[in-house]
Amino acid sequence: MLHFHRPLIAAALLLVSTATLFAQNPPYDNPPEVAPPYYRVRYEASDKPGELIYPVAYTVWVSPHIKTLRGVIVHQHGCGEGSCKSGQTGAFDLHWQALAAKYDCALLAASYEQPEGTDCQMWCDPRNGSDAAFRKSLVDLGAQAGHPELATVPWALWGHSGGGHWCGGMVMLHPERIAAAWLRSGVPLFEAIEGRNIKPHELPQEALAVPLMCNLGTKEGVTVINGRFSGAWKSNKTFFAAMRGQGALLGVSIDPLTSHECGNQRYLAMPWFDACLAARLPEKGGQPLRPYPVSQSYLAPLPTDEGKATAAVPANQYHGDKATSIWLPSKQVAADWLQYMTDTKVADNTPPPTPTNVKLNGDRLTWDAMADLESGVAYFVIERDGEEVAQVPEKPTNRFGRPLYQGLQYSDTPQVPLAKMQATVKPVAGDANPYQVRTVNTAGLKSE
Numbered sequence: 208m209l210h211f212h213r214p215l216i217a218a219a220l221l222l223v224s225t226a227t228l229f230a231q232n233p234p235y236d237n238p239p240e241v242a243p244p245y246y247r248v249r250y251e252a253s254d255k256p257g258e259l260i261y262p263v264a265y266t267v268w269v270s271p272h273i274k275t276l277r278g279v280i281v282h283q284h285g286c287g288e289g290s291c292k293s294g295q296t297g298a299f300d301l302h303w304q305a306l307a308a309k310y311d312c313a314l315l316a317a318s319y320e321q322p323e324g325t326d327c328q329m330w331c332d333p334r335n336g337s338d339a340a341f342r343k344s345l346v347d348l349g350a351q352a353g354h355p356e357l358a359t360v361p362w363a364l365w366g367h368s369g370g371g372h373w374c375g376g377m378v379m380l381h382p383e384r385i386a387a388a389w390l391r392s393g394v395p396l397f398e399a400i401e402g403r404n405i406k407p408h409e410l411p412q413e414a415l416a417v418p419l420m421c422n423l424g425t426k427e428g429v430t431v432i433n434g435r436f437s438g439a440w441k442s443n444k445t446f447f448a449a450m451r452g453q454g455a456l457l458g459v460s461i462d463p464l465t466s467h468e469c470g471n472q473r474y475l476a477m478p479w480f481d482a483c484l485a486a487r488l489p490e491k492g493g494q495p496l497r498p499y500p501v502s503q504s505y506l507a508p509l510p511t512d513e514g515k516a517t518a519a520v521p522a523n524q525y526h527g528d529k530a531t532s533i534w535l536p537s538k539q540v541a542a543d544w545l546q547y548m549t550d551t552k553v554a555d556n557t558p559p560p561t562p563t564n565v566k567l568n569g570d571r572l573t574w575d576a577m578a579d580l581e582s583g584v585a586y587f588v589i590e591r592d593g594e595e596v597a598q599v600p601e602k603p604t605n606r607f608g609r610p611l612y613q614g615l616q617y618s619d620t621p622q623v624p625l626a627k628m629q630a631t632v633k634p635v636a637g638d639a640n641p642y643q644v645r646t647v648n649t650a651g652l653k654s655e
Contacts (some may be wrong), residue, residue: 231262235320238264238295239625244271245298246351247520248344248633252320259336259583260329261318266298269313269352276354277485277488278312278361278386279345280480284319284618285368285393290456293616300621301576301613302583306477309580310484313357315348316620317341328404331369331393333376341377343520353399361488361496363480364388367469367618375408375419375446382413386496387483389476391422391619392439392467394446418499418536421447424465429514434469440512440581446602447509451530456499459546461514464551469619471551471608471644474649477580478543478553505541551608555650558614562587562628562654567640569644573629574644582648584612589630590643600628601650 231238231249241247249264270274277630282303284294297303297316307314309608319330320532328335342358349357362385371393373610378388379395395408421443425431428440443459460481462470486503487496487515507519509531519541525532535541542551577583589597601608607617614622635641646654 208465217225221360229244230485231320234292235264235295235318238266238318239299239623241266243352248347248351250340250343253336254430257336259340261322261325263330263437264295264318264320265315265341265348266295266318267313267348267357268298268304268307268351269312269354269357270304270308272308273311273313273354274512275311275444275492276313276356276360277310278363278484278491279357280307280312280314280366281341281374282314282316282362282620283364283366283370283373284317284620285366285370286321286331288321288323289616290368290618291321292320296616296621296623296625299613299625301578302473302477302580305578305583306480308464308517308577309481310488311361312360312484313348313352313354315344317344318652324445326404327369329371331376332406334406335372337373338377338380345361345609349373356492356519360492361386363484364478365391365619366393367391368393368467370618378417378419379408380413381410381418382411383496384438385417386481386487387418387480389420389422389479390437391469391472392424392427394442396442397446399529407640410449410453410593414454416448416498419450420460420476420479422456422460422462424462424467424470426466427512429461429512431466434466439467446507447533451532452531452536454530456504456534456536458535458544459510460653461510461516461549462551463514463548465607468607468617469615470546471553472607473544473610473619474551474553475540478540482540482561486536497510503537505535505538507541509533510548512613516545518545522592527621553581555579555648555652556595557581559584559646559648559654565642565644567632567635567642567648569631570631570634572632572642574642576628576644576646579646579648579652582650582652585610585647585649585651586612587628587630588645588653589632590645590648591632591641596642597630597632599628600626604622611649
């Protein structure tokens with residue numbers, strides 16, 4: 208197994224992309240280059256029993272403003288070449304970076320180099336070597352980034368499809384490490400499926416204390432009961448019954464607009480993770496995760512087989528069968544959940560952060576910006592003398608949900624090539640820069 212682990216090498220070497228150090232096969236041979244605050248390791252495939260049979264690359268973003276990490280948010284793609292390749296840009300997502308930065312967390316994304324037509328279970332079941340490879344990457348990436356605590360901090364897991372299987376499997380293996388996990392269109396199984404090479408998981412008692420959200424599209428067996436992904440609703444309900452029946456902190460959210468694509472789920476995932484991380488992450492390194500405070504919980508009936516939802520109420524006011532109720536972490540998330548279940552138009556009344564470091568060099572205007580935690584970035588407005596002169600991008604797109612500055616691939620990651628914060632403008636004489644930049648979030652709110 209080949210790895211990139213140089214804890215004290217010169218900074219110049221850290222700037223070299225691992226794409227130039229290791230031979231990769233298409234379509235994985237051209238990942239975005241990395242330089243601090245991005246770091247990458249890549250491991251070759253192994254032929255040893257129990258180890259990962261596919262090559263894998265892990266990319267992590269660590270804000271330079273973080274002195275000591277409190278956790279790591281993991282964004283895990285789904286099965287197949289397209290989804291696996293899309294994992295190469297997961298750590299570059301401005302919206303997920305905003306969540307990570309708020310809690311002094313790193314943002315990590317894997318790209319399993321699975322050839323088309325091969326068995327996804329050989330990586331999305333973490334017992335087949337991806338658990339060990341992931342934990343090794345935390346050590347190696349922590350050494351590169353100068354944050355050795357990355358190897359020991361808690362995890363917040365998000366996964367799509369096979370990535371949902373992976374995240375759920377990691378909850379069963381390492382519940383004491385996991386602050387919360389969001390399972391989009393994929394859950395771990397507790398029973399064998401005839402004709403499928405899937406080993407059932409065992410449910411440890413500790414996993415019941417991990418906040419979980421099962422999230423899927425209505426066309427995955429809820430309102431559309433035929434098709435490739437129609438079994439998702441059935442498997443989610445089976446998983447729900449096994450977990451919630453024993454008191455797990457488990458919710459269910461159904462996207463009324465989509466099938467297997469991720470759609471607008473991030474606008475519910477963000478406030479959900481926000482509530483879970485605020486309550487569970489320890490204040491100091493080395494301390495255990497905090498239990499979720501019961502007093503904040505809200506409950507609602509499990510959505511019907513038509514995807515209809517009923518408003519949640521405080522847990523101590525819920526009079527139905529709690530074993531068949533869904534769990535939500537807070538009053539705000541309960542309101543967002545109901546809106547998401549209705550039309551995915553989760554509201555946002557706060558403007559995004561103001562762009563910084565606006566510079567003009569000839570006719571090239573550049574800037575830096577953090578995304579709005581609630582609603583991300585839709586586009587940037589360029590102004591001169593108070594008048595709007597340009598918009599970047601001119602026409603933001605996203606065929607899977609709200610238009611986004613970075614676009615969106617199938618597994619909820621930025622499009623390639625990665626968008627750049629720059630614009631071509633009319634040059635000016637003198638040293639003064641007459642241009643200003645505003646961020647516009649996906650709710651249509653403008654920054655200062």
